[in-house]
Amino acid sequence: MKLNDIKIKPKTCRICRDKYVPYRALSPVCEKYECKVAYAIKSAEKAAIAREKKAKREHKEKLAKIKTRQEHLREAQRHFNLYVRIRDADLPCISCQRFHSGQYHAGHYRSVGSAPHLRFNELNCHRQCSVCNNHLSGNQLKYRQGLIAKLGIEAVEQLEADNAPKHYTIEEIQAIKVKYKQLTKQLKESQS
Numbered sequence: 001m002k003l004n005d006i007k008i009k010p011k012t013c014r015i016c017r018d019k020y021v022p023y024r025a026l027s028p029v030c031e032k033y034e035c036k037v038a039y040a041i042k043s044a045e046k047a048a049i050a051r052e053k054k055a056k057r058e059h060k061e062k063l064a065k066i067k068t069r070q071e072h073l074r075e076a077q078r079h080f081n082l083y084v085r086i087r088d089a090d091l092p093c094i095s096c097q098r099f100h101s102g103q104y105h106a107g108h109y110r111s112v113g114s115a116p117h118l119r120f121n122e123l124n125c126h127r128q129c130s131v132c133n134n135h136l137s138g139n140q141l142k143y144r145q146g147l148i149a150k151l152g153i154e155a156v157e158q159l160e161a162d163n164a165p166k167h168y169t170i171e172e173i174q175a176i177k178v179k180y181k182q183l184t185k186q187l188k189e190s191q192s
């Protein structure tokens with residue numbers, strides 16, 4: 001059987017719109033050189049746009065993941081801080097050593113912003129009055145004195161020297177949240 005015997009339906013060239021008989025079944029353009037070149041350029045442009053779209057989508061997905069990670073961190077921090085406040089319920093403000101009425105926070109000795117690896121370190125976080133925490137920026141010097149009285153100088157110096165970064169996975173952050181939720185519950189039960 002010769003090729004000429006088969007009726008091949010002519011196709012329309014995607015570039016010049018001429019009718020042509022496709023010798024290669026997959027060729028979407030006619031046999032003219034300009035059409036082949038024009039089609040190759042068009043395909044490359046299309047591929048570049050697709051790649052760009054894919055990169056944009058992946059970037060967006062990545063951002064969404066980071067956002068949920070930050071949400072997880074915030075949630076876990078809330079439970080950790082609540083635990084610290086209840087753990088220290090009978091103690092005065094770590095900085096000013098006063099038992100005054102008003103709001104108390106869980107104040108980090110080394111702040112979450114500057115030492116995020118210590119954000120869930122129990123030795124680094126203590127009951128602190130809102131005056132010291134908010135208005136005196138942690139009342140740092142007094143905090144150190146209170147911390148030395150509570151933990152001893154060695155533990156404080158260890159804390160100050162601890163710069164090993166911590167990289168929590170989302171699963172680990174969730175586990176921290178669960179841990180402090182349970183610890184708070186146990187504390188509340190034992191205190192009541």
Ligand SMILES: [Zn+2]
Pocket residue numbers: 013014015016017018029030031032035
């Ligand atoms: Zn053509």
Ligand SMILES: [Zn+2]
Pocket residue numbers: 093094095096097098128129130131132133
């Ligand atoms: Zn205070």
